[in-house]
Amino acid sequence: MRTVLIPTDFSKNALHALKYAQELYKCERTCFFIFHAYTDEVYGEFKTASPEQIEKLKLEKKVETEKKLDQLLDIVVGMPPNPMHTFETVAYFDSLVDGINDFVDEMNIDLVVMGTKGETSDHKTTFGSYTIEVFKYVKCPVLAVPEEFEYRQPKNILFPTDYMLPYKRRELKLLGDLAGKFKSNVYCLYITDFEELSPRQEDNKIFLKEALTRPYLFFETTAVKNRANAIMEYIDEKNMDMLVMVNSRHSFFEDMLYRSTVDLLSLKIKIPFLVMQNLNR
Structure with a gap:
């Protein structure tokens, strides 16, 4: 079975990349791991917070992330669902690159598929900063999909x-x-x-x-x-x-x-x- 990791920041570009991956492996047994790393969301808000505040916020962000991932899953599974595909959601407390690398090693991921830029990226460029970091440092093949690219077979x-x-x-x-x-x-x-x-x-x-x-x-x-x-x-x-x-x-x-x-x-x-x-x- 093919294993594919889809990092998401819940942007349209990330959703488009997931749908592209589903089409790419439409006729192949594939497990898609929909992945969101939320460390930055915790420490970004309370840089000088107490350990108690941090732990509380970690739990809140975990619950919030899991809810968003479940909602995303309802969108992408399809009706009827593709019997060749299975999906798992992953809420990960780590930075994006470190989290992806750890999960890639743990689950022996074949391919990471992601959007070329996220919700907050500069729209004048094709690749956002997170995509560049994943290209540089993730020890796994990475496929970046532009949001405007309509799926066609890679002939x-x-x-x-x-x-x-x-x-x-x-x-x-x-x-x-x-x-x-x-x-x-x-x-x-x-x-x-x-x-x-x-x-x-x-x-x-x-x-x-x-x-x-x-x-x-x-x-x-x-x-x-x-x-x-x-x-x-x-x-x-x-x-x-x-x-x-x-x-x-x-x-x-x-x-x-x-x-x-x-x-x-x-x-x-x-x-x-x-x-x-x-x-x-």
């Missing part, structure tokens, strides 16, 4: 890569299963001015071919330019349905996240964005 998937990472089979399996299920085309895009690959790059490219046997693989290159712009142009030109990147130390994605180029991610990405974590779990 065309863009996978920018420089072939420098020693990919992990477990992370590629998620992409392989997803793309294989929909008989998708996966376009591996290399942004470079050089025609030849190094032996290391050749080995990693061969591993991609061996690991991704179910989808249709295409290897393409484009000249060096602003990387985010190159990706955006390819998405528009080829009508991509999903963007996939790998987060690892010294990777292209890490460079975008950590070297003050987060704004590049907030341009106009209007399709679901899957970030695979090439990290130890």
Whole structure:
């Protein structure tokens, strides 16, 4: 059974991400964990409160969160319910990232699906601060879904890569299963001015071919330019349905996240964005 974690702040964007996940796994046995972390709501109101006040507020927020989660469940289960799907609600007293990481390890979650921004995010950007934090620090694949994106099967998937990472089979399996299920085309895009690959790059490219046997693989290159712009142009030109990147130390994605180029991610990405974590779990 697939296990999918859906963090929610009860915004429309979070609800939209949940509904997208339900469609994505419509024909697959899946357990959806609808998750809300409420630590910030407790300490945000009473930073200098006594321990007694904190404990009282913790209980109140827990009860309030559980009620909201139950109400959300009534909305998303559907009539009639999908017999392939089960749902559990989780009210978690922790920060968002730490709570997700703990729960991911505890329940061996396959995928985190969330909105690109919450209720309080800046509407001028595609990704909110919480989404960026989850991309950076959660040790599990994360799929972010823009609110304006209407569900369609991910038939065309863009996978920018420089072939420098020693990919992990477990992370590629998620992409392989997803793309294989929909008989998708996966376009591996290399942004470079050089025609030849190094032996290391050749080995990693061969591993991609061996690991991704179910989808249709295409290897393409484009000249060096602003990387985010190159990706955006390819998405528009080829009508991509999903963007996939790998987060690892010294990777292209890490460079975008950590070297003050987060704004590049907030341009106009209007399709679901899957970030695979090439990290130890």
